[in-house]
Amino acid sequence: MLDKTPLDHILFLDIETVPEKSSFDELDTTTQQLWEHKSQYQRKEEFSAEEFYERAGIWAEFGKIICISVGYFTLQGSTRSFRLTTFHGEEEKILLDFKTLLNEHFNHSKNVLCAHNGKEFDFPYIARRMTIHGISLPHKLDLFGKKPWEIPHIDTMELWKFGDYKHFTSLKLMAHVLGIPSPKEDIDGSMVRVVYYEEKNLPRIVTYCELDVLTTAQVFLRLRNQPLLIDDEVKNVMNSSIQFKNTLVNHISTFKK
Template sequence: MLSKLNLEHILFIDIETVPQFENFTGLEPEIQDLYADKTQYQRKEDYTAEEFYDRAGIWAEFGKIICISVGYFTIKETVRSFRTTSFQGSEKNQLLDFKKLLSEHFNKPQHVLCAHNGKEFDFPFIARRMIINGIKLPYKLDLFGKKPWEIPHLDTLELWKFGDYKHFTSLKLLTKILNIPSPKTDIDGSQVRDVYYLEKDITRIVEYCERDVVAVAQIVLRLRNEALLLNEEVVSV
């Protein structure tokens, strides 16, 4: 049961991704063709592959990670805090730093990774980009041969489904109906590409990513029927 899980054993995660290049023309011709093939059913006849390229960040084969934010609880007697930190810079360095965090601090059997829609997006995206960057997968992301109950991943979207596989609820909607402060106070996911490539404001993206991490932690608290985090309990380090 979720209520029996030690909060200090959960690493909350969110990533922000963008297309690998600012423009479609940055792709080599063969990759352009492969992107067109990959997206033909999503585009139908409404868009060309080039017109659809602003959405390339949702595929690990054509996108890249520009920020990995994490958060974790520390609880000492009655004092609770939630610490967030982010990895940015070159994608490979981000992934190596994230792997080091997992290997050194969240490597025990009781440790789990948690994200909203993480099983469909964040966790596989990170794993695929690690492989593309020549990085050996850490144990928490290497799922080969593991039974479903052995996979150390927690997904707030899945928790909210309660077994209903047809149901999708965005992080923005879920925070709203659970009376959790919205993380989408500045930008949302659809704007990240422009903020990164046009405004070149990575700080704004990092702050947004960390707000999402806090929101996921708040959802877990609500599902456990526990008090939400206060602003003074959240510390960015």
């Protein structure tokens, strides 16, 4: 039934996160104590709470989103293209711009969100950070009262589980076994904090995030036994919410019909 969802109804996405502060010392005393308690099981006696803080970005309570990359298909007859863009800057603005995108262009009942490990990480992380900032949740992230089959989320890692609840497969491994050419990435997820806080090189992280969105879309195509995207089909939209919104109006106005 995977092929029942038209490609141009799906918004593919990925987020990059870092610890909310650049170092453990910048946290107030209460937050330090809460972090020490929260991380105790994962770090055991191998690391102190301060040493382990470099991994705090994976928890929405102690991290923050530094970019959200999104991609969507446009279909015109037999011609398809895949457009990529990224929201970045201050976290609150990232979240507000992303919410506007969902509400104005991906709010129809037929629209769905897709991410790798999205149900365990990206979707709840975005929802939690919105709540922390006092931003009301867009319909596509507000799951309260929804039945499982009403949740508009696709998770490529979940699709690969085939019912195995204990199975975890990274996007990189999944792409490899499915024969998807790996993009040339010069960083991985473990390096994002250093690149952001120490190198202060957000564009490098944005490129990495967009490549993950593209790879997620390629994995989804392979799971549907459809041809992979070629270079000429991939378009990068300037990292501007205004230009991206104008592009969406031109290409997916049918979503509102």
